Structures are given as structure tokens and as C-alpha cells.
Amino acid sequence: MGTGNETGVEALNSLIASKEQELARLKKQLVEAEGADKRASEQAQETPWRWPLKAEEYDRYGRQIILPGFGTDGQLRLRASRVLLVGAGGLGCPAAAYLAGAGIGRIGIVDGDVVEASNLHRQIAHSTSRVGVFKAESLIAHLRDLNPLVQYTAYTTHLTPQNAEEIVSQYDLVLDCTDHPTSRYLISDTCVLLEKPLVSASALRTDGQLIVLNAPVGSQGSMKGGPCYRCVFPVPPPAESLTSCGEGGVLGPAVGTMGVLQAGEAIKVLLKGKGWLESEVEDVRPSLMLFSSPLLGGVSMRTVRMRGRRKDCFACGEGSKLSLASLKDGSTDYVAFCGGKGGATVNVLEPNERISAKQYADRRTKDEHLLLDVREAEHFSVASIDGAVNVPFSRIHTAAGEKERPSWLPPTLPTDAPIYVVCRVGNDSQVVTRRLKDIGMDEGGKRVIVDIKGGMRAWKNEVDETLPFT
Amino acid sequence: MVTATENAQLRVVVEFSGGLEMLFSDQKRHVISIPTTDENGKPVTVAYLIEYLCKNVMKDSRKELFVLDSQIRPGILVLINDADWELEGEEKYAIQNGDNILFVSTLHGG
Numbered sequence: 185m186g187t188g189n190e191t192g193v194e195a196l197n198s199l200i201a202s203k204e205q206e207l208a209r210l211k212k213q214l215v216e217a218e219g220a221d222k223r224a225s226e227q228a229q230e231t232p233w234r235w236p237l238k239a240e241e242y243d244r245y246g247r248q249i250i251l252p253g254f255g256t257d258g259q260l261r262l263r264a265s266r267v268l269l270v271g272a273g274g275l276g277c278p279a280a281a282y283l284a285g286a287g288i289g290r291i292g293i294v295d296g297d298v299v300e301a302s303n304l305h306r307q308i309a310h311s312t313s314r315v316g317v318f319k320a321e322s323l324i325a326h327l328r329d330l331n332p333l334v335q336y337t338a339y340t341t342h343l344t345p346q347n348a349e350e351i352v353s354q355y356d357l358v359l360d361c362t363d364h365p366t367s368r369y370l371i372s373d374t375c376v377l378l379e380k381p382l383v384s385a386s387a388l389r390t391d392g393q394l395i396v397l398n399a400p401v402g403s404q405g406s407m408k409g410g411p412c413y414r415c416v417f418p419v420p421p422p423a424e425s426l427t428s429c430g431e432g433g434v435l436g437p438a439v440g441t442m443g444v445l446q447a448g449e450a451i452k453v454l455l456k457g458k459g460w461l462e463s464e465v466e467d468v469r470p471s472l473m474l475f476s477s478p479l480l481g482g483v484s485m486r487t488v489r490m491r492g493r494r495k496d497c498f499a500c501g502e503g504s505k506l507s508l509a510s511l512k513d514g515s516t517d518y519v520a521f522c523g524g525k526g527g528a529t530v531n532v533l534e535p536n537e538r539i540s541a542k543q544y545a546d547r548r549t550k551d552e553h554l555l556l557d558v559r560e561a562e563h564f565s566v567a568s569i570d571g572a573v574n575v576p577f578s579r580i581h582t583a584a585g586e587k588e589r590p591s592w593l594p595p596t597l598p599t600d601a602p603i604y605v606v607c608r609v610g611n612d613s614q615v616v617t618r619r620l621k622d623i624g625m626d627e628g629g630k631r632v633i634v635d636i637k638g639g640m641r642a643w644k645n646e647v648d649e650t651l652p653f654t
Numbered sequence: 655m656v657t658a659t660e661n662a663q664l665r666v667v668v669e670f671s672g673g674l675e676m677l678f679s680d681q682k683r684h685v686i687s688i689p690t691t692d693e694n695g696k697p698v699t700v701a702y703l704i705e706y707l708c709k710n711v712m713k714d715s716r717k718e719l720f721v722l723d724s725q726i727r728p729g730i731l732v733l734i735n736d737a738d739w740e741l742e743g744e745e746k747y748a749i750q751n752g753d754n755i756l757f758v759s760t761l762h763g764g
Contacts, residue, residue, distance in 0.1 A: 271764055273764055274763075274764055275764040276764070360764075361764050362764055363762060363763050363764040364762055368762065385764065386760070386761040386762050386763055386764050387761060387763050387764060388672075388673065388761040388762070388763035389673065391671065391672055391673070391761060392761065393672070393758075393760065393761050416738075417728075417729070417760060419728035419729075420728060420729065421727065421728050421729025421730075421759075421760065421762075422718075422722070422727065422729070425719055425727065425729060425759075426762060427763075428763060429763045432673070432763070434763055439763070439764065442764075469741075472731070474671060474672075474758060478682075486736070487736070488731075488736045488737065488738065488756070489737040489741065490738045491738045491740045491741055578676065578714065578716070
């Protein structure tokens with residue numbers, strides 16, 4: 185027992201001794217470590233960060249900083265810049281992403297629309313989970329994730345003559361990423377008045393166009409500086425000649441290409457800053473870039489030389505009456521100037537020359553008739569009403585000169601059988617109805633020719649909600 | 655001599671872009687031959703070419719989408735050998751053999 189006990193005490197003493205040794209060693213280590221920490225922090229205080237950009241900025245932007253002609257100065261210039269994008273759609277999404285990625289200091293996004301599923305094939309910064317969210321906010325959510333170092337401001341409204349000055353004046357450069365002439369003229373006029381360079385792009389179907397305006401900036405009334413949108417396009421196109429992406433379609437990568445190019449031009453203008461030579465400010469002839477990527481064919485880019493400032497330009501020319509005050513008080517009516525709102529409702533028929541989609545649904549089973557669908561073949565091929573005959577609006581026009589019976593008219597159709605005309609939303613169908621009557625197809629009043637109010641959209645809403653609508 | 659002048663033709667490449675090709679049989683590029691002089695014996699101009707296109711090349715009846723009030727429709731740019739026609743004298747520009755005349759409808763989508 186005794187021996188056994190002694191052995192136990194010895195063992196414990198020896199264990200305590202070794203633990204004490206270990207404790208002493210750890211304490212020593214601790215003192216050393218604390219000393220090292222203190223020295224490091226003292227050293228850090230002694231030598232402040234010696235570089236113009238933050239460490240994370242060098243990490244993030246290094247690959248562009250090392251480009252010849254870019255440099256740390258270029259990066260600082262971008263960081264000090266404020267860029268406004270008007271439109272957060274097919275152009276605005278890619279343009280904003282590249283600008284945020286490049287480290288622009290502050291980015292503002294103006295758009296009063298909300299994200300729709302039909303946007304997502306091209307407006308790549310939005311997402312399925314953000315359908316219904318304001319585009320300006322959805323885009324910024326994407327940008328924040330891409331680059332949190334940038335300051336972002338969302339304007340969930342459309343740019344108007346009333347709010348344009350307040351918004352645009354807070355930025356150094358503007359990107360026009362909108363989709364209608366009214367906004368294009370408003371943005372350009374505001375940029376002239378506030379002396380901001382403007383990078384303008386547009387796209388439709390498989391084509392795109394890009395031009396840098398008001399760069400270098402020149403003051404109103406001076407012939408120095410780049411032309412404005414009105415110098416290049418003094419008269420807007422007639423409203424009826426316009427085609428929207430909803431009517432004509434748009435290839436995602438085509439509009440995306442234009443947005444990317446827009447960001448590239450914006451970065452170049454910002455890097456240049458105020459460093460224009462006197463010779464570069466005189467008689468500026470900007471290039472218009474034309475992009476085309478037809479589905480059946482190769483891709484082409486072509487640059488054409490445009491005119492410079494127009495002496496008698498309404499906005500930037502000598503004796504221009506345009507002012508920030510006239511903008512705000514509404515004396516410049518952009519909607520009227522552009523011949524009314526896009527997709528304006530046509531009204532060429534009397535009420536008795538039109539029927540509703542519901543009325544047609546009732547009649548179609550009763551009488552022998554012809555349903556003429558005048559949408560373009562691409563729309564028709566997606567979905568149509570049973571029995572409809574497709575003669576696209578453009579072909580009806582083409583055939584107008586023909587005196588004989590149109591080839592699309594079934595030979596068996598009795599001369600008193602009605603013709604119902606339908607289109608996408610009820611504008612073209614009115615024009616066609618009028619035209620068919622004008623060329624005598626109503627057989628002197630024997631045949632009823634009417635259009636279906638609201639077109640295929642009304643048919644979907646009132647009669648057949650399963651119909652895919654494009 | 656006189657006969658030779660009357661028979662002389664200019665070869666012109668006419669291109670359409672931005673959707674205008676739809677008015678011209680969906681064809682973007684047309685190589686056409688036009689007389690060197692008009693009915694008054696004057697060298698042919700872009701104005702002559704535009705009228706010629708309307709009469710001889712355009713199949714679509716919607717002339718107003720190309721010409722409005724006997725002027726090229728607003729919203730269409732005319733480029734003569736890749737330069738805005740305003741830099742070349744607009745419709746008075748006398749066409750040279752081998753010229754490239756591009757008509758571009760301005761786009762507004764985005």
C-alpha cells in the first residue's frame with residue numbers, strides 16, 4: 185500500500201513540475217507575442233498608407249490600371265467621376281455593369297418602369313426573382329453585389345423636363361439608354377444646358393447605333409465643342425415610322441453590345457477629362473457607329489463621319505432660346521415635337537366600323553366571314569385565332585397598287601361575307617380597314633369590313649387568356 | 655459622242671440599314687446602274703438617285719417611310735462614302751462612278 189502511495193505522490197509531483205515548466209514557457213511566448221503586436225501597431229502608426237488608392241482598389245482595378253494610357257491617374261479620375269444612366273433596360277444594364285466594375289465614384293440610375301419577364305432575355309442585370317421591382321433599384325442591387333465601393337442612387341421615375349435639371353446637374357456625364365425620341369431630345373437639351381457630355385446608343389431588332397455627343401463640351405451659342413443630338417437629328421422621325429422593341433423584336437446580344445460599347449466610350453471621355461487640345465475643340469466631327477448582326481449573316485460594324493455643331497441648332501446654336509427655365513415651365517413640349525407619344529392610338533374609324541373582341545367571338549361561329557390578321561408573320565406564327573388568314577401590314581401596303589382581286593381573298597368568299605381585321609393592339613387594323621374600303625373591297629357597302637378593337641391583346645384579355653401574346 | 659454620253663452609266667452601291675431594307679425587298683445592298691446625266695443633261699445628283707430608287711427599286715408602296723414632302727424622311731441619315739451627306743452638299747451632291755450611298759434609319763429602342 186505504502187509503496188504504492190509513494191509512487192503516486194512522485195508521479196504527481198513530476199507531472200506538476202512539467203506543467204509548471206510548460207506554463208512558464210507559454211507565459212514567455214505570450215510576452216513575446218504581445219511585444220511583437222505592439223511593435224507592429226506602432227510601426228503601422230508611424231508609416232501611414234502611402235498610396236493614392238486603397239489596397240482593395242489596387243486588387244480590384246489593377247488589370248485596367250496597367251493599361252497604357254490608363255494608370256493610377258485614370259483610376260483616380262474615374263473614382264472622382266459621377267455618371268448618370270437614363271434607362272435601366274437592354275442598354276443600361278450592361279453599360280452600368282461595366283461602369284460599376286470600372287470603379288466610377290458615383291452612379292445614378294433613372295427609370296420609372298418595373299422589371300417584367302419579357303425584359304430578362306436582354307436586360308441582364310435584372311433577375312427572375314426581381315420581376316415587379318423598380319428597374320432602377322433592381323439594377324443597383326446587381327451593381328452593389330458587383331462592386332460595393334461605388335455609391336449608387338436610384339431615381340424610380342422617368343426623366344421629365346421638370347426633374348431633369350435637378351437630377352442631371354449632380355453628374356459629370358450622361359448615358360442615354362432610353363427607347364424613345366422624346367426622352368432622347370430631352371436628355372440632349374438638358375446636357376447642352378448643363379454642359380455635360382452625352383453618350384447615346386440605341387438598338388432595335390439586330391441593329392444598333394452609337395454616338396458621343398457634346399464632347400468636348402461647348403457652351404450654348406458657341407461653335408466650339410461637339411454637336412448635340414439636335415445638330416445631328418434636327419427633325420424627329422414621324423411617330424408612325426417608329427418601331428418599338430415590343431413590335432419589331434430585339435436580339436439580346438445586339439442591344440447588349442451597344443450598352444457595352446457605350447460604357448467603353450463613357451470611360452474614354454472621363455479619362456480624357458478636361459485634357460482637350462484647342463485644335464480638338466474646334467470643328468468636332470463625331471463618328472456614328474453602326475452595328476448589325478442579322479440572324480442570317482455575319483456581324484458588321486461600320487463607322488461613319490458625322491457633321492459638327494449646327495450654327496442654327498435649336499438647342500446649342502447661336503441665339504438659341506432654350507433655357508433651363510423654358511425647359512421647366514413646359515414651353516418645350518417634347519411629346520408634341522415628336523408627334524405624340526410612341527404607340528399612340530390610331531383613330532381613323534367610326535365607332536360603327538369597329539367591334540370588340542367579345543362581339544367577334546359571338547359572331548365568328550354564326551356567319552361565313554374572313555378573319556384577316558395583319559400582324560407581321562413572326563407574330564402570327566407564335567399564336568393566332570383559328571381560321572385567321574395572315575396578310576402582314578407591310579404586304580397589304582405593297583399590294584395596294586393592284587387593281588385585281590387580292591390574291592389572299594379566298595375565291596369562294598361570298599361578296600357579302602364580312603371581313604374582320606385584327607392586328608396586335610388595334611392600330612394597324614384600323615388603317616387596313618380604311619384602306620380596304622377605299623379600294624372598294626366593301627363591294628359598295630354590300631360587304632361589312634370592321635376591325636377588332638384592341639387587337640389580339642383584347643382577344644387574350646376578353647376571350648382566350650391562354651393565347652400567347654407577343 | 656452624244657450617244658456615248660447618253661448611254662454612259664454610273665455604277666452605284668446603295669445600302670439600307672436600321673430597318674429601311676424592309677422597304678427594298680429585305681435586301682441591304684443593291685448595286686445599280688444609273689445614267690450619268692438627267693433629262694436636262696445635268697450630272698445626276700443624290701436627289702435624282704432618291705427619286706430613281708422610289709420609282710425603280712422600292713417594291714413597298716409605303717413611299718412615305720422613305721420620302722416625305724419630296725424630301726428624305728426625317729430620321730433617315732444619308733451617308734455618301736461613309737460621311738454625312740451634309741458634309742458633301744446634301745441632295746445636290748453629284749454622284750461619281752463607284753460611290754457608296756448608305757441610307758440609315760435612326761433607331762430609338764433600348
